[in-house]
Amino acid sequence: MPHCLMCTRYNRKCPGPIDAPLLFVDTSSYPSGKKPRAKKPSPPATSFDVARRFEDGRGIHGSGNLSEEMAMVWSVDISPRHVWGDAFFQNLVAFFCAEGRHVLGAVRRTPSWLHALPRMAATPPPSAARNSSVVRANEALGLALRATSAAFSSLETRSTSLLHHAYGLYGDSLRSQGRVLQERGDKGENLYMVMTSIMLSMFESVVATTGEGFASHNIACAKMIDKALEQASTGPAKGRGNNPGAGGPSPMIVNVFFHVRIQLCFVYLTTSDDRIRNDPIMDRVLLEACGWEKRRLPLNMQIITPFARLMKLQSHADYEQLAMPPTEFEHEKADFVKAKEEVDELCADICDSCPRSCYNIAYPPFSTFPKIKLNVFGFFSCQQYCTSARDGQFHHARYVSDLSRAKFVVAALL
Structure with a gap:
C-alpha cells in the first residue's frame, strides 16, 4: 500500500491498515507539529497600492491567456520611473526653462542644469558610505524629483491615483529633507538640499492652489544659495575681489542662483504677504545679488536689480x-x-x-x-x-x- 511505503521511508510505526490515511503528510518540518492554516485571500489592491507597486519597480503581472496575435510576444515589466523621467525632461524642463518665448530676439535660458538632477539622485556622493544623513539627502532629492514628475504626469493623464501618489512622495521628501537639516544644521545645506528645494517649489507651482508653498520653497532655496556663495567667496577657492562669481562656486550653483533670482521676482510680484515681501533674503538676492559684482553678472541678471528696486517701491x-x-x-x-x-x-x-x-x-x-x-x-x-x-x-x-x-x-x- 502507498502508506506502507511512506512509513518505511520515514521510519514511522505502522498505524494499521484501517486508521492510515491514503496520503501521508510529514509534519516533522512544522515546529508545532501541525500544518499551518492556509492564508486568506487578500483584498483587491486599490489604485494607491497599484501606484506603490509601480513606484517600487515590481510592476503588475497580467492574468489570463494572451490573444493569438500576441502569443509570441514576451511579457516584460517596466518600471514607471523611466517613463516619469522621460515625462520630466520632455514636458517639465521645457515648461519651466523655455528656450526663449518664441519671440524674435527673446532671451534664451538653457535648462542644462536640470538634466544633472537624475544623475545626482541616482549616484550618492562618495561620503555616503560613512554618513547616513548624506544618504537621506540623496533620497530626498530622488523623492522630490519623482514627486514633481509624477505630479506633472498626473495632470497630463488626469490620473487622480497618480496625483495622490505624488503627494505621498512630496511628503516623504519633505520629511527626509527636514531630518537632514535637523541633524546637520548649516552643514546639511549642500547642493542636494538646494536642488531638493527647487524641485519642491516646482511641485508647488504644478499642483498647489496657493503660492505660499511656492514662495516658501524659493525663499528657503535662496537662503541656502546665499550661504553657499558666501562660503565659496571666503573659502580656499574664493573669487577675485570678494566676488562669489569669479571662481568660487560650481557652475551648478551659479545657474541655480540665476534661476532663483528670476523666481523670486515672480514671488514678489504675485504675493501680498508682508512676511514674504519683507524677508531679508529678498533684498539680499534681488538688490544685492548676494555680493556679486554687478559688472560680472549677465545682462539679463543686471536688469533685475533696478526692477527689484522699482517693485519694492511699487508695493507701497x-x-x-x-x-x-x-x-x-x-x-x-x-x-x-x-x-x-x-x-x-x-x-x-x-x-x-x-x-x-x-x-x-x-x-x-x-x-x-x-x-x-x-x-x-x-x-x-x-x-x-x-x-x-x-x-x-x-x-x-x-x-x-x-x-x-x-x-x-x-x-x-x-
Missing part, C-alpha cells in the same frame, strides 16, 4: 485710490534716484554695445513688442518709470501711470 503704492500722500515720496526719493542711476548706466552700456538698429529710444507701443529685444525694451521701460524722479522732482500722475505697466514689463522680460 495704493492701487485702490491710485494716490499716495506726498510725505511718503520723501523717504522713497533716494531709492528712485538710485534706480534711475542704475538704469541710465545700463542704457549707456547697451547703447555702446549694440548697433542702433537693435533698439528704439522712444517708448515702444505694444503692437511692435515682438520686434524689439526684450532686454532693451526692459531698459527703456525701466527708464520710463524713473522719469518721475528726474531732477529730484516727483510727478505723481506720471508715477501712477507708469506703475500700471510694471507687471507686464517684468513678466515679459523674465
